[in-house]
Each structure stands twice: as C-alpha cells, then as structure tokens.
Amino acid sequence: MLFDPPLQPARLIARYKRFLADVVTPAGETFTLHCANTGAMTGCATPGDTVWYSTSTSLTRKYPHSWELTETQTGDWICVNTLRANQLVREALALQLIPELSGYDRCQAEIKYGSEKSRIDFLLQAEGRRNCYIEVKSVTLLQQGKGYFPDAVTLRGQKHLRELSTVAQAGHRAVLLFTVLHSGIEDVSPARHIDAAYAEQLVQAHKSGVELLAYQASLSTSGMLINKSLPIAL
Template sequence: MEFTPVLKPARLVQRYKRFLADVVTPDGEELTIHCANTGAMTGCGAPGDQVWYSTSDNRKRRYPHSWELTQTACGQWIGVNTLRANYLLGEALAAGAIPELSGYNSFRAEVAYGAENSRIDWLLAAENRPNCYIEVKSVTLLQQQWGYFPDAVTLRGQKHLRELQAIAESGQRAVLFFAVLHSGITRMAPARHIDPLYAEMLLQAQRRGVEVLCYGAQLSPGGIRLHTPIPFFNFDGDPSREKSKRSRISLA
C-alpha cells in the first residue's frame, strides 16, 4: 500500500486515552492525532520518538490525523496502525506475493463464520479444493531479540483460535497470519510470558491442523508492503531460554 500523500513527521509527546497522542511537527505546531492501535503498544512509541502521520480529507472526523508509523531512536520502523494489516494481506493476495496462499481465485473479506459469531478476515475459495479461512494479526512487540504476539492478554484472540481450530477439524484450511510490522523482528514466538493460555491454545490449534504464517514488511513514509517470510517457533516455555533450540535457528 502507498501513502498518498506521503506521511508527515512529528515528535511524539505522549499517548493517552488509548486512542489519542499529542505530537509536535517540525515547524512547532502541536497536534492531537488519532491512534487506531488499542493494544499495549509496548516499545512502539516513547516520548521523543519520531512518528509519521496521515491526514484524512473526511471533514466529519474530529481528529483528521492518524498515527501510522514510529521511527525509534535506534532507527527501527514500526507500523502502529493495526487497521492496515488486513489491507496489506489483501494486496499481497491479489499480487500473488504469498506463495503459501496461492491458487485461489476468490477473495472475500470480513465474512461471518463460526459458532461464536466471528468474522474471518479473509476467506479464499477455488474449485476442487477446500476453502481457506485466514485470521490476520498485527505484530509489533520486540523483546530480547524476539517478536511476540500478543502484547496483552487477549480473550478475542483466544476466541479466534477456537474458531480456527474448528475450521481445521472440519476439513477446511485454517490459517493464522502474523503481519509483522516491526523492522527489528526477524523471528517470532507466542508471548507465553504475557498470555500463557493463548500460547497453549495456539500450540493445540497447530496440532489440530491450523497453519501459522508470518511475513515481515517494508515500512517507510511512502508505503508498506508485506514481503519476507519470518520463522515462527512455538516453544513450550520462554524461547529466550531455549538455548539448544535457538542454536538451530536460521535467520537466512
């Protein structure tokens, strides 16, 4: 996806009330911008970080500017607008950029499904093959050289795992797709230290046939594009302590 016009920079003052952030532009203007990320956003925006924001032409919006990216002091890029993840995957599917999800000719977004009244992010279909149900999650948490999901306990995420597992057990294809929107993340694991139940449920879902795909992204003020597979490891414990397993990890 391209940002048109290109994002504008500002310095972060603070994020508050979950959905708002105060910033100062290079010419000294103070703005309050909207933050679409409802998560903890750990490490995604410290006071003084450079942020990049878009501007909507919708005059009905109380806050026309939206926080899109963070550029940290160490030069890492983070996509903080979680609403972008589904759109990014949709673009990648249309372009055939995800080999594991190729071969489908029908792509539908936000389709109702499941016993718990969920909506799947993407439903893929083709003749003579099972439907493919894809749940998309945005990943921005980097700790001890590992990317993690979730960044807070997620009852909604647990619900989605139950729904995906039921799909896999029915004989259709179920995929949990992690859109990794942090340039510093090169390997991923479930955040067992944050939500141990989610990690256990994900391990069980994988054993029942749910697939996990992780793709990193190129991020810049001009746009974002999913492009690189990232290895995913579901350890039964803290991956930072699994020395014998880490020694076998290839980041190529």
C-alpha cells in the same frame, strides 16, 4: 500499498486514552492525532520517537491526522495503525505475494463463521480446492531481540484459535497469519510471559491442523509491502 500523499513527521509527546496522542512538528506546532490501535503498543510509543502521520480530507473528523508509523530512537520502523494489517494482506493476496496462499480465484473479507459468531478476516476459494480461512494478527512487540504476539491478554484471540481449530478439524484450511509490522523483528513466538493461555492454545491449534505463517512488511514513509517470510518458534 502507497501513502498518498507521503506521510509527515512529528515528535511524540505522549499517547493517552488509547486512541489519542500529542505530537509536535519540526516547525513547533503541537496538536492531537488519532491512534487506531487498542493494544498496549509496548516499545512503539516512547516519548521522543518520530511519529509519521497521514491527514484526512474529511471535514467531519475531530482529529484529521492519523498515526501511521513510528520511527524509534534506535532506528526501528513500526506500523502502529492496526487497520493497515488487513489492507496489506488483502493486497498481498491479490498480487500472489504469499506462496502458501496463492492459486485461489475468489477472496472474501469479514465473513461470518463458527459457533462463537466470529468473522474471518479472509476466505479464499477455488474450484477443486479446500476453502481457506485466514485470521490476520498484527505483530509489533519486540523484546530481547524476539518478536511476540500478543502484547496484552487477548480473550478475542483465544476465541479465534478455537474457531480456526474447528474449521481445520472439519477438513478446511485454517491459517493464522502473523503480519509483522516491525523492522527489527526476525522471528515470531507466542508471548507466554504475557498470555500463557493464548500461547498454549496456539500450540494446540497447530496440532489440530491450523497452519501458522508469519510475513513481514517493508515500511517507509511512502508505502508498505508484505515481502518476507519469517520463522515461527513455538
């Protein structure tokens, strides 16, 4: 996935109201950009970090600039635009970059399923193979050298685990794919210290047949690509 044109840098002043952030460019211009991330963004939005942003050509947007990447003061790279996770996975599926999910010839996105009226991120199908339901989660929380999900209590995430468990018990493939968008993360664990209920439900979902995968993306100001499998520690 390429950024065209390449991203531009600015220094973060502050993030606020969840969707907004003030930045200052190297030339001294200060402006507000849009932040497509509803999470806590712990460790991803420290004042003084370098923000790399894209600019929309739309004339109707109030905030034409979008926060894409953070370059932290310790040298880590983080994709904070959570919309990019599904785009990266869609590309990886098309290019067969995830061996565990290769060999399917049909891929649909945002398909309604389940008794709790959910939408699965991706449904893979192929003649003679079980349907494969994939839920994508973006991982950006790094603490004490470990990667964690979630970074805040997630009732929606718990619902997704219930839906995936039901799918697995019905005989289909059910996959929870952690898309790691932080260069400093080397493995992924459930964040029991943040959402104990989610962590326990994740363990039970895995026991019920839900497959767990973690793949990291390489990040740069010109583009991103899923390219590395990471271990998951329950």
